[in-house]
Amino acid sequence: MWRLYQFPLCPFSRKVRLLLSEKGVPYELWRENPWDAGDEFWALNPAGRTPVLHEADKNITLCDSRAICEYFEETVEKMPMINGTVASRAEIRRLVALFDENFYYDVTGPLLHERMKKRLILRQPPDSKALRQAMKMAHGHLDYMDYLIDTRPWLAGSTMSLADLTAAAQISVADYLGGIDWSGHEQTRGWYSVFKSRPSFRPLLSERMEVIQPPSHYGEIDG
Amino acid sequence: MWRLYQFPLCPFSRKVRLLLSEKGVPYELWRENPWDAGDEFWALNPAGRTPVLHEADKNITLCDSRAICEYFEETVEKMPMINGTVASRAEIRRLVALFDENFYYDVTGPLLHERMKKRLILRQPPDSKALRQAMKMAHGHLDYMDYLIDTRPWLAGSTMSLADLTAAAQISVADYLGGIDWSGHEQTRGWYSVFKSRPSFRPLLSERMEVIQPPSHYGEIDG
CATH class of the missing domain: 3.40.30.10 (Glutaredoxin)
Known part of the structure; x- marks a missing residue:
């Protein structure tokens, strides 16, 4: 295995x-x-x-x-996740990079540094300015996701793709670390709720990192 | 076009x-x-x-x-660059990520920050400690490349692949910025010399970034 x-x-x-x-x-x-x-x-x-x-x-x-x-x-043929025309596949891979690199660099990475690495390894308090900046950057990324979801059923087009899995993975960590303010992002919140209810997602939501606790809405499907 | x-x-x-x-x-x-x-x-x-x-x-x-x-x-079928079995293709993509992410994060990124961004945009002198650290990290990466080239004709296997193009692209920028000390890396130096003589590489070597000049060996095929 x-x-x-x-x-x-x-x-x-x-x-x-x-x-x-x-x-x-x-x-x-x-x-x-x-x-x-x-x-x-x-x-x-x-x-x-x-x-x-x-x-x-x-x-x-x-x-x-x-x-x-x-x-x-x-x-593995089941559930193709980099699918469609060459242009669709390029769009999926563009968005995977956007979330793996820009979202991680702007939001998830700084939150992990401030709220996980400083707590577990460096034994330092988090820098509130860096946390505010990460949350501000998260708003910008969620605005862009709202725009995508306004125009398409899923982030990269008409079907669920690796772009959706990538974004949901990054957002789930940022949300665990209290870095996502969902107000004003109803489209992305709706898209994320659908994700949270998938069987693939449930095990992630029930896991906990030692010492660090997520906010109460984190594991709730309607949270 | x-x-x-x-x-x-x-x-x-x-x-x-x-x-x-x-x-x-x-x-x-x-x-x-x-x-x-x-x-x-x-x-x-x-x-x-x-x-x-x-x-x-x-x-x-x-x-x-x-x-x-x-x-x-x-x-485009000509010159396949992500080629071979699924395992070979995974190895090519692993090395692409290694150079795009680790080499860039350790070497090319810091060199660009110290020698390009500080000069052209921030108008600050470079930090000699950061430059030394980037050059030290470059040695570690070149050691790993020496090891790969000892065991394979090209970085990812028996044929030239996107792994070679990615590594050559990162190294060429690091070399332009004076961050590569080639001593002790004969295998990688030989591999890079072959690259420098390819028609695809010549236009890159003759280009210059305004204000910033490369070391004299940069553009030479045997350099």
Whole structure:
């Protein structure tokens, strides 16, 4: 069976978990904190990052969340997530990059630094200015998502795609860390509620990172 | 014709230029500095980053260097760059991410910040500690490349792939900015020399960013 090296608040691992669940690929979770990973993990992934997928029996190791998603898109037909014309596929991949890079850089990354890394590792208080800035940037990204959802049923077009899984993974971590103010974003909130009710999403919502607690609305489908 | 929005030292635009040249896709260059881009550019790419490829006649816009490369891999058969078995393709994409993310984060990004952004925009002197750290990290990455080239003809396997183009693009910018000390890296230096002599690479080596000059060995094939 595939073993997924991850930690509960890794947004890139969450994207892979959503994809594997939607496609019906069985896997087991293996907790790995990249900030204190051992030699075994570095040997699997010289980039030193989660997620990593490993299949010991077949001696296959997959690193990098986008490479992993492309691999399962190429090998598992069920629930295609990078689908349609070449233009549609380019649009899906553009949005995957937008959430993996811009949303992560502006919102999820700073929240993880202030609310997880400082608490668990650095033992420092969070910087309230950095938190305010991340929440402000989140509003900008949600505005853009509202615009997309106004014009399309799903973020990249007429069907659910890897763009939706990527955005939901990033938002779920930001929401866990109290960085999402949903007021004024009814379209995106509705889209996210649909996601929260999917069987693929339920396990993520019930997991907790030690010490750090999410706000009360986090795990509620209508929250 | 495709128009590529880029600036001379953008490593992600360089990767796309190498791919388009290798595949024989004609394009024109359009200079765009993301740090003072206008509304037209932001309308093309809400992520506000180069490269962007635009085809006005067909009204197609492609954003994100990986999405762009996948698009041309799917539409132009010549010189396949994400090739082989699903495992090979996953290995190519893993290394693309390693250079686009880790190498950029450790080496190219800090060098661009210290030697380009501070000079052209912030009007500050470079931080010599940050420069030393970037050069030290470059050594670590070149060690890993030496190891790969010891065991394989090309970075991801038996044929040239997008992994090689991505690494060459990042290294060329780092080398332009004086961040690569080639001593002790004969394998990678040999691999890079082969690259520098390719017709796809020559235009990059002769280009200059205003004000900032590369070291004398930069443009030489045996340099």
